[in-house]
Amino acid sequence: MQAENLYYDNKTAESILSPKMRVERFYYDNTSVKNFAFATITWGVVGMLAGLYAALQLVFPSLNITQYGSFGRLRPLHTNAVIFAFVGNGIFMGVYYSLQRLCKARMYSDVLSKIHFWGWQLIIVAAAITLPLGYTAGKEYAELEWPIDIAITVMWVVFGWNMFGTILKRREKHLYVAIWFYIATFVTVAVLHITNSMELPVTFFKSYSLYAGVQDALVQWWYGHNAVAFFLTTPYLGMMYYFLPKAANRPVYSYKLSIVHFWALIFLYIWAGPHHLLYTALPNWAQSLGVVFSVMLIFPSWGGMINGLLTLRGAWDKVRDDVILKFMVVAVTAYGMATFEGPLLSLKSISAISHYTDWIVAHVHVGALGWNGMLTFGILYWLIPRIFNTPLYSKKMANWHFWLGTLGIIFYAVPMYWAGFTQSAMWKQFTEAGQLKYTFLETVTYMKPFYAMRSLGGTLYLSGTLLMVYNIYKTARAGKLVANEAAEAAPLEKIYKVHKGEHWHRWIERKPVQLMVFSLIVILIGGAIEMIPTFMIKSNVPTISSVKPYTPLELQGRDIYVREGCYTCHSQMIRPFRSETERYGEYSKAGEFVYDHPFQWGSKRTGPDLAREGAGNLKKTNGWHFRHFREPSSMSEGSVMPPYAFMIQDNLDTSTTRAKINAMRILGVPYEAGFENAANANLFKQAKGIADNLKTDSIRVSPNKEIIALIAYIQRMGTDISNEPKNK
Amino acid sequence: MSALFILIGVSIVVAGGFLTAFLWSVHNGQYDDDYTPSIRILFDDGVTPEAEKTATGQAKKNKQ
Numbered sequence: 001m002q003a004e005n006l007y008y009d010n011k012t013a014e015s016i017l018s019p020k021m022r023v024e025r026f027y028y029d030n031t032s033v034k035n036f037a038f039a040t041i042t043w044g045v046v047g048m049l050a051g052l053y054a055a056l057q058l059v060f061p062s063l064n065i066t067q068y069g070s071f072g073r074l075r076p077l078h079t080n081a082v083i084f085a086f087v088g089n090g091i092f093m094g095v096y097y098s099l100q101r102l103c104k105a106r107m108y109s110d111v112l113s114k115i116h117f118w119g120w121q122l123i124i125v126a127a128a129i130t131l132p133l134g135y136t137a138g139k140e141y142a143e144l145e146w147p148i149d150i151a152i153t154v155m156w157v158v159f160g161w162n163m164f165g166t167i168l169k170r171r172e173k174h175l176y177v178a179i180w181f182y183i184a185t186f187v188t189v190a191v192l193h194i195t196n197s198m199e200l201p202v203t204f205f206k207s208y209s210l211y212a213g214v215q216d217a218l219v220q221w222w223y224g225h226n227a228v229a230f231f232l233t234t235p236y237l238g239m240m241y242y243f244l245p246k247a248a249n250r251p252v253y254s255y256k257l258s259i260v261h262f263w264a265l266i267f268l269y270i271w272a273g274p275h276h277l278l279y280t281a282l283p284n285w286a287q288s289l290g291v292v293f294s295v296m297l298i299f300p301s302w303g304g305m306i307n308g309l310l311t312l313r314g315a316w317d318k319v320r321d322d323v324i325l326k327f328m329v330v331a332v333t334a335y336g337m338a339t340f341e342g343p344l345l346s347l348k349s350i351s352a353i354s355h356y357t358d359w360i361v362a363h364v365h366v367g368a369l370g371w372n373g374m375l376t377f378g379i380l381y382w383l384i385p386r387i388f389n390t391p392l393y394s395k396k397m398a399n400w401h402f403w404l405g406t407l408g409i410i411f412y413a414v415p416m417y418w419a420g421f422t423q424s425a426m427w428k429q430f431t432e433a434g435q436l437k438y439t440f441l442e443t444v445t446y447m448k449p450f451y452a453m454r455s456l457g458g459t460l461y462l463s464g465t466l467l468m469v470y471n472i473y474k475t476a477r478a479g480k481l482v483a484n485e486a487a488e489a490a491p492l493e494k495i496y497k498v499h500k501g502e503h504w505h506r507w508i509e510r511k512p513v514q515l516m517v518f519s520l521i522v523i524l525i526g527g528a529i530e531m532i533p534t535f536m537i538k539s540n541v542p543t544i545s546s547v548k549p550y551t552p553l554e555l556q557g558r559d560i561y562v563r564e565g566c567y568t569c570h571s572q573m574i575r576p577f578r579s580e581t582e583r584y585g586e587y588s589k590a591g592e593f594v595y596d597h598p599f600q601w602g603s604k605r606t607g608p609d610l611a612r613e614g615a616g617n618l619k620k621t622n623g624w625h626f627r628h629f630r631e632p633s634s635m636s637e638g639s640v641m642p643p644y645a646f647m648i649q650d651n652l653d654t655s656t657t658r659a660k661i662n663a664m665r666i667l668g669v670p671y672e673a674g675f676e677n678a679a680n681a682n683l684f685k686q687a688k689g690i691a692d693n694l695k696t697d698s699i700r701v702s703p704n705k706e707i708i709a710l711i712a713y714i715q716r717m718g719t720d721i722s723n724e725p726k727n728k
Numbered sequence: 729m730s731a732l733f734i735l736i737g738v739s740i741v742v743a744g745g746f747l748t749a750f751l752w753s754v755h756n757g758q759y760d761d762d763y764t765p766s767i768r769i770l771f772d773d774g775v776t777p778e779a780e781k782t783a784t785g786q787a788k789k790n791k792q
Contacts, residue, residue, distance in 0.1 A: 025775065104773060174758065174765050242769065251766035258766075259759055487773040 024171070024491050027484035028100045030387040032113040034481055036093035037380060037387075039121060041469055043089060044376070046128075047081030048465060052458040054078050057642070058451045058606065061633070064642030068132040071642050072565030076143040077131045082368060083141060085124045087232055090376040092120070092159070094239035095182050097383055099166055102176045102242065104489040108165025112158055119155040123148060135205040138562035138598045139220050141227055142196050146207040149197040156193065160186045171489040177258040181238030184266045188230040196223035202663045203656060206559070210667065213593025214281050217601055222273035229269040232367065233335075236375055237261070240308050240332065243379045247324045253310035257303055264300035268293050275346035278355065279575040280601065281590035287348070294346035301339030308332040323398045327378030330406055334370020338363065353428075356571055356605040358447070359420025362413045369409045369461055377405065377468060384472050390479025397471045401464040408461030412454050419450035427605075428579040436582055440608040445638040544591035547720040549669045550713070552657050552683040557713030559660070560706055562600065564644070571602035572611040572717070585612035585718060592721055595669050607641060612718025622690055623697030625711045647707035652687075654680050654704070686712060 054074045057063045064070045100107055107113050126148050130136075136143040144152070163186060167179065196219055199207035211219050245252050252258055274282060274290025309332055312319055319325045341363055345354050354360060385392045392398060426446065429437040550558060561567075574580050576587040588611050593599055612618055620628075627634055630648060632641035661676040675682075687703035690711055694701055701707065 101772070102769060172768075174761070174768075176765050176769055245766065245770060249770060251763075251770065255766040256759075256762045259762065486775045488775050489773050 022490070023488045025486060025488050026104075026106050027486055029096070029107050029110060029113060029483075030481060030485055031483045032107065032110075032117060033093055033097045033383065034387055035117045036089050036096060037384060039117070040086060040089040040093055040376060041380065041472060043081055043085030043124060044373075045462070045465060045469065047078060047086045048458070048462045050074055050078040050081055052455060052462055055451060055455045055458055058640050059448055059455060061640045061642060067134070067564075067644070067646045070564065070644075072568050073132050073134060073136075075568045076136060076140075076565055077128065079141055080127050080131065080143060081124070083227070083231065084127070087236075087368075087372050087376070088120065088124075090372070090379075091185070091231075091235040091239075092116070093383070094243070094379060095163065095235065097387075098178055098239065098242040099163060099182065101487075102172065102179055103166050103170030104172045104487065105166055105170050108162050108169065112162040112165070116155060116158045116162060119151070119158065123151050123155060126151070130205070134563040136563060136565065137197075137199060137207060137209065138565075138567060138600065139196070139209065139216075139223075140567070140603060141224055142193075142220070143565075145205050146197070146199050146201050147204065149193070149199070152193060153190075153197075156186070156190055160190070171492050173492055176242070177255070177262055178238035178242045180262050181234045181241070184262070185230050185235040185238070188226060188234075188266070188270070192223045192226050192230065196220060200663050200667060202659050206656070208660075208663055208667060209598035211597070211599075212667065213596045213599050214590040216596065216599040217277055217280065217593075218274065218282060218286065220599065221276035225273040225276060226270060228364075228367070229272070232372055233269075234265070236372060237265075237304055239379060240304075240328070240335075240375060243375075243382060244308055244311055244328050244332070247322070247328060247378065247382050248312055248315055248318060250311060250315060253307050253313065257307045261300050261304040261307060265297075265304070268297050268300060272297060272346070275351070276603065277601075278346075278348050278351040279577070280573050281588050281593070283590075291346050291348065295343045298339060298343045301342075302336060305332055305336035305339065308335075323395060323402055324378050324382045326399075326402050327374045327381065327405075330402075330409075331371050331373075331375035331378060334366050334374065334409070338367040338371060341366070352575075352577065353424045354420060355575075356603070357420040357423045358416045358450070358604075359424070360604065362416030362420060365412055365416065366409065369405070369412060373461070374405060377401065377465075380468065380472060384475055385479070387482055387485070388476050388479030389482050390475060393471050393474035393478060397467050401467045401471070404460050404464030404467065408457050408459075408464060411457030411460055413457070415450040415453035415457070419447050419454075422450075423447060427583070428577070430579070430582075436579065440583070441636050441638060444607070444640060448640075543594070544589065544721065546723045547592055547594060549595050549664070549671055550716065551686055552661060552679040553686040553709050553712045554716045555660055555664070555713075556652055556654070556657065556683065557709035557711070557716075558600075560647070560710045561713055562598070566610075567600045567602040569602075569604060569606035569641070571605050571609045572599075573601040574609055574611050580609070584609045585616045585618065586721065589721065592718075595664075597664065597667055597669075607639075610714070610717055614715040615718035615722045618718075619715075621697065622693050622711050622715070623699055625714055626694055626697075626699050626701070626707060629707055629710065644707070644710075647710060648701060648705055650706045651704050652706045652709050654683060657683055 053063065054071055057071045057074070067073070096107060096113070123144075127144055130145060130148065131143060135145045137145055137149075163182060167175070167183075198210040198219075200210060201207045209216050241252060241258055271293035272290055274286045275294045276290075278287050278291070280287075309329070312325065312329065319329055344350055345360070345363060354363075381392060381398055423443055423446075426438045426443045427440075431437050572588070574584045574586070574588045581587055592611075593601075613620075624635060626648075628636070629644040631643050631645065632639040657679045658676045661671050661679045665671050665676075684703065687708045690708050691701055691703035
């Protein structure tokens with residue numbers, strides 16, 4: 001260590017005593033904290049209600065009321081509400097409360113705080129309106145369309161500006177570990193969101209992903225996984241490191257470990273994304289890379305979990321009495337379980353069983369309900385009485401909430417794990433004669449009791465949350481918000497100067513802004529290295545000569561498929577297992593998806609895979625599809641699919657065809673020059689063919705209806721590859 | 729498969745970058761004290777009663 005260290009500088013010691021360095025008085029902004037807290041509670045209830053309703057739809061398909069409330073549109077509403085509205089506001093609540101106290105400074109700007117709060121709520125409202133209307137980009141957890149994507153970016157910058165401004169004017173030299181977690185969250189989420197939301201607008205509410213097929217899938221799951229990492233995990237870890245020690249009134253077990261936890265976690269997390277695409281058409285090396293990093297992740301994750309739990313060593317009697325600590329202990333335990341399960345699920349042999357099943361649904365809900373939910377509740381119960389300067393209205397009620405919540409998680413997770421294992425076993429079961437034992441429909445109807453039990457778990461969890469709403473309401477009413485909480489601390493004098501022989505990197509560590517830029521660059525490099533080769537190397541996407549661009553009608557039909565959120569239940573990716581190739585046809589190749597903007601591989605098979613729905617043994621008549629869309633259970637008894645009868649009434653919007661063809665051409669789809677002019681004529685011709693064909697099946701429908709386009713797309717799926725010349 | 733080698737090579741560089749950044753921050757003081765920060769956060773910076781008196785009425789004005 002150098003002798004001329006900042007901390008032991010003589011001048012520093014003098015300046016502490018100088019009159020300039022008297023303690024300053026300042027005020028913490030609790031209004032923003034309160035706003036974010038109330039928003040967290042409100043959107044939490046909304047998001048959970050949407051989830052419960054969607055869960056019930058899988059038991060009672062008749063709950064799919066109108067196209068605006070069908071499962072395919074409500075499920076994205078649920079996930080977006082819970083992730084970005086409930087947890088999002090939870091993050092801001094936690095950051096605004098803890099950052100001020102850790103920096104011993106008020107938030108940088110009250111105006112920015114206000115803009116940030118209202119802007120974020122506006123985005124949520126926009127999401128709640130556009131998603132049921134069917135405006136979606138069709139990528140999981142990134143469904144919102146491009147104008148909202150831009151708004152999110154702007155609001156995120158406002159958040160970052162406010163956060164870094166606060167860090168810059170802090171009165172405490174040391175950046176507590178929680179702040180590092182917040183910084184990593186800001187930087188990485190910004191990069192993730194921008195990279196994955198690269199899209200070409202067609203109309204104000206419709207855009208196409210810049211990436212296609214396998215590349216889109218890689219970008220999406222790099223985003224998807226890191227959204228879990230840097231939106232649901234790192235900010236909450238920062239909050240754990242602040243609020244758990246505060247609630248227990250004892251320091252974190254090992255501050256050293258928390259530092260190791262942070263650095264190890266941000267280094268490893270960014271690479272784990274490809275584990276969502278095991279056995280898919282993604283190049284194998286990328287899959288292996290994802291697996292290796294996912295397995296390594298268990299070390300920092302468990303380090304953090306153990307650090308959290310051991311903070312309570314010798315204080316478990318407190319946990320027995322203090323409901324806040326109970327919430328936090330369950331949260332940290334759930335974090336431990338989910339991060340133990342995660343690396344296991346990323347192993348290829350386990351992914352072979354778990355992927356596409358309800359096992360994954362169980363896994364994410366242990367994280368969401370356990371880790372995010374319970375930690376949020378614990379923090380709310382701790383923080384609201386403090387900023388309202390009054391004791392909690394009812395500890396007993398909070399205890400009830402705790403048990404309802406905990407039981408809710410168990411009643412949710414156990415049936416879903418069971419469902420997942422059963423589903424997978426049934427899909428893979430062959431008879432002695434070597435044929436698939438179960439039809440897909442049999443596996444669907446078998447799941448219903450599990451889905452019903454899961455709804456019970458959700459109901460318990462939600463009722464606990466409602467108890468909290470009442471409890472917090474009564475607490476807030478009984479007290480009075482301390483809008484500006486007085487505090488005192490000595491200012492931090494800028495004492496650094498360039499030392500002789502100083503290492504060049506000193507400037508980085510001194511200033512959070514430089515540090516942010518530096519981390520941004522490092523993370524960008526990480527992401528780019530993983531993705532650019534896939535973009536660059538042609539051999540990764542073998543071009544299959546028989547794969548042709550979609551016809552205008554199919555393209556319109558595909559956009560309807562995206563609009564209705566079909567990907568929330570149907571995959572389009574057949575993995576190379578006998579159980580899948582027997583059921584769905586030849587396994588999927590990367591080259592089949594080169595014109596798919598966005599990719600629609602899906603991640604869950606509540607319904608069967610559709611990648612080859614128009615080809616081979618799976619091919620059905622247009623009439624079958626027509627009747628099936630009108631009322632799925634009429635063709636498949638016991639089906640839980642929502643009916644799409646409205647498409648028989650609704651006219652296809654052909655005014656967009658030209659723009660869509662042009663957009664696709666910009667994205668590299670080889671439509672001939674001038675094809676956009678002939679596109680609608682081509683569309684009507686194909687539509688008329690399908691309508692005429694339906695007539696032979698005694699179905700009379702006008703060719704300009706949406707259902708015709710959707711049938712055209714469904715019938716196209718998987719046909720390209722069967723047209724491949726077999727001259728080998 | 730050259731992509732894989734590039735990937736591994738650059739990953740090691742990035743990993744090295746992170747590791748060095750961590751070591752630097754240790755050697756340069758942020759983590760010289762790896763214990764008291766955890767204690768320090770437990771104290772709230774309430775105002776001293778004396779200061780409270782003199783500051784009465786100025787609360788709103790002084791906020792920054």
